[in-house]
Amino acid sequence: MRHQWYPVGIAAKLPDSPAESLLLGERVHIGRAKGGGPQVTDAKGRALPVLTRFGHVWTTLGTPERDLFTIPEADQPGRRLVDVGTVRVRCSPLRAVENFLDIAHFPFVHTDILGAEPHTEVERYEVEIREDSDEVWATKVRFFQPQAAKSAGGGITTDYMYRVPAPTCSILYKTSPPRPGEWDVITLFVQPMTEELCQVWPWMALFDDASTMTDMIHFQQMIFVQDRSILENQIPAKLPLDPGLEIPTRADMTSIAYRRWLKRHGYTYGAQLVAA
Amino acid sequence: MSDFAAERFAISGDLGSPVFVPWVERHARRLGLAASISERSPTRMQVRIEGPAELVDAMEVGCLLGPIEVWVDDIAREPLNDRAANRTADA
Structure with missing residues (x-):
């Protein structure tokens, strides 16, 4: 760790x-x-x-064997790079990443923004642990969103990809409303302060020539603040690496792949090792 | 209504821990599934699972993570073409 x-x-x-x-x-x-x-x-x-x-x-407190992961889109011309700010959340750093990977909560937590009833079904998607890059990837994720981004004019079915390149970092690639052939990049960088307290540092690389920087930051901060009350009330507080009393389903496959990957790497800071 | 499924799970990985068999049986009970273990070694286990298809899927998802003492590499699923596989049951 x-x-x-x-x-x-x-x-x-x-x-x-x-x-x-x-x-x-x-x-x-x-x-x-x-x-x-x-x-x-x-x-x-x-x-x-x-x-x-x-x-x-x-x-780092130690001696990393690998350089920090790369995000090639960060150097792509035309993108606006957004330092969203920071949110301190009283939850396990791994819970924060897991929540970011969860699509099913959109209609219920981010109602009429990232999801809305009755569009609650998560269609089947693909998840893998890529051996070459040693990262978790979820692809072919599709979800209807009333307002996918600040730049979206109305509801669209949004394509998503999720990537976990490091234990406390996740990157979301989603359809860019103004440029449907490109991916907007939204990241969640998590500083593990303790096993049950973290500082979340979101960052974005977007195609959006219309919104002001303040509008883009406020939009994303609103999303994270909506997540915070959920995150701070999770039981158990740490992320279980044994499903225990939870009943994960197909829609949770990204979370399961993430937990498997943590288990394989022995990354247990903020994890619960015994069944809940 | 939900489709009823009877499948054989061939689970492979580092399965030597004695906690795995009771864990599989307990997880199946939580899901309301019937589970019977027919073959077991430190690297392989075969389990017959019966119940609503969506919950059989959930059994696979749960087993992929498993208890902390066990590492599951893969689960190969095989439908069983017997009478149970053709039944339907209330979800």
Whole structure:
């Protein structure tokens, strides 16, 4: 768990004096180095490795074997890159990612925006753990959405792909309303503060020439705030790696693949290992 | 109404833990399915599952994750062409 890269701040909004935060239960300080670049230190004042990618500062408490994952769309001309801000959620970091992967809750939690009754059925889609990239992918996901994005003029059936490239990060690719042949990219980068507390850093790479930056940020923040009350009341609080009393179904296959992948990697920070 | 299914699950993986058989039986009971285990080794298990088709699907989904002590590589499903497979039952 220590040997992963984790997001800890927005690169463009680093505080001048170091701000205290938590990473995997350990105190860290995030701020600017003398030269102006990002600096993260641990509780002993030791400088931790840092990266700046996708608008965010990333750090690690260990020695990652792999570089941070890539998002090729981030470099595609014409996209607007949106630092959405941050939401602190009193839930397991793995629960936050799992919720992001769940389509079935759209009509009930994001009513008349990302879903609406009676369009509640999740059609069959494909899920796999890709061995070459060691990532979870869900493809051919389709869902009717009354307002798929700030740029959407009305209800459309939206195509989705989900990708989990790191244990606390998920990337959603969805039909871009103004450019139906392209994918909008919406990410959820999660900083695991403790096993039951996390800082969520959403980031987007969108085709949208009409909306203001403020409108796009507000739209996405509204979605995450709607999710927060659900996330903070999940029982059990940690993500079960044994289905236990839960009855997962076909619609939950992305969540199951994610949990299988965590299990295979022995990633248990924020996970419940025994049956609920 | 839901289609009734009778299928054989051939589960493969690292299945040596003694918790797996009771786990499979308990999960089937929770789903209201009949389950009988016909063959078992540390890497393979065959289970006959009967019940509403959607719940048989849910059994596969649950078994793919399984208990923490077990790693399931794959579940090959085979419909059983006996009388049970042709029945229908209330969902």
